[in-house]
Amino acid sequence: MRYIEKNNPPEYLLAWKNKQKQAGCNLLYNDFPYKERLNNDLRKEQHCICCYCQRKMDHFQGDLVRGSHNEHLYPENIPGDQLSHDLQVEYSNIYACCIDSRGCEKRLQYCGEIKSNNKIPHLIQDPECSNYFRYNILGEIIPNGFYGTWEDYMNNEKELEGSLYEAFLCIKMLNLNCITLKLYRYQILQSFITVISQWTADKLDSYISSYERAAEYQELINMKLQYMRQRYHILTK
Numbered sequence: 450m451r452y453i454e455k456n457n458p459p460e461y462l463l464a465w466k467n468k469q470k471q472a473g474c475n476l477l478y479n480d481f482p483y484k485e486r487l488n489n490d491l492r493k494e495q496h497c498i499c500c501y502c503q504r505k506m507d508h509f510q511g512d513l514v515r516g517s518h519n520e521h522l523y524p525e526n527i528p529g530d531q532l533s534h535d536l537q538v539e540y541s542n543i544y545a546c547c548i549d550s551r552g553c554e555k556r557l558q559y560c561g562e563i564k565s566n567n568k569i570p571h572l573i574q575d576p577e578c579s580n581y582f583r584y585n586i587l588g589e590i591i592p593n594g595f596y597g598t599w600e601d602y603m604n605n606e607k608e609l610e611g612s613l614y615e616a617f618l619c620i621k622m623l624n625l626n627c628i629t630l631k632l633y634r635y636q637i638l639q640s641f642i643t644v645i646s647q648w649t650a651d652k653l654d655s656y657i658s659s660y661e662r663a664a665e666y667q668e669l670i671n672m673k674l675q676y677m678r679q680r681y682h683i684l685t686k
């Protein structure tokens with residue numbers, strides 16, 4: 450998971466909000482007519498990866514594979530919750546999120562599909578977000594702390610505090626270590642490690658920079674950056 454730098458709200462969103470206000474209408478996401486256009490802008494803003502799992506997205510709704518929806522970080526449908534109502538069409542609260550696991554049984558759902566109306570820590574709005582997570586060799590995403598496996602973190606949940614606990618909650622509530630995501634990451638990581646083990650420090654350095662600057666990010670960019678940096682440090686220490 451990584452920090453997502455938001456652009457200014459698009460003009461068509463601001464214009465629609467003004468029009469609704471002038472007409473005395475509530476600002477409800479369901480009434481917003483430019484959902485696909487908004488999604489296109491959000492995907493571009495996020496360099497084409499899901500705000501939570503970092504899988505690729507290339508379209509709005511439709512086909513589940515690489516499909517996406519407009520995700521409300523603070524949930525949009527909590528009955529009686531004023532903030533939930535107020536943030537429905539607030540650009541800073543809306544992100545593009547994968548829908549790959551839609552229709553799967555609960556244990557295999559992840560990201561926005563499993564989150565539903567639950568509130569998660571807003572780490573993707575924190576510039577330090579990437580530092581709170583790491584990826585182990587099993588393909589698991591874990592809090593960037595003492596323990597080495599997700600099972601260890603699950604068994605020691607009560608000890609966790611601060612950003613470690615917030616990272617733990619995000620992973621748990623978004624089910625980011627469900628078997629499909631874990632295996633997916635594991636397979637990509639195995640071949641990625643084989644490839645980068647052949648690279649020189651200069652090549653690693655250049656790829657790290659180009660990954661960070663790309664308009665379209667590599668899938669699972671944080672995992673790949675972590676392993677490239679580890680390799681770079683081994684070669685240069």
Ligand SMILES: [Zn+2]
Binds near residue numbers: 499504547560561
């Ligand atoms: Zn996702």
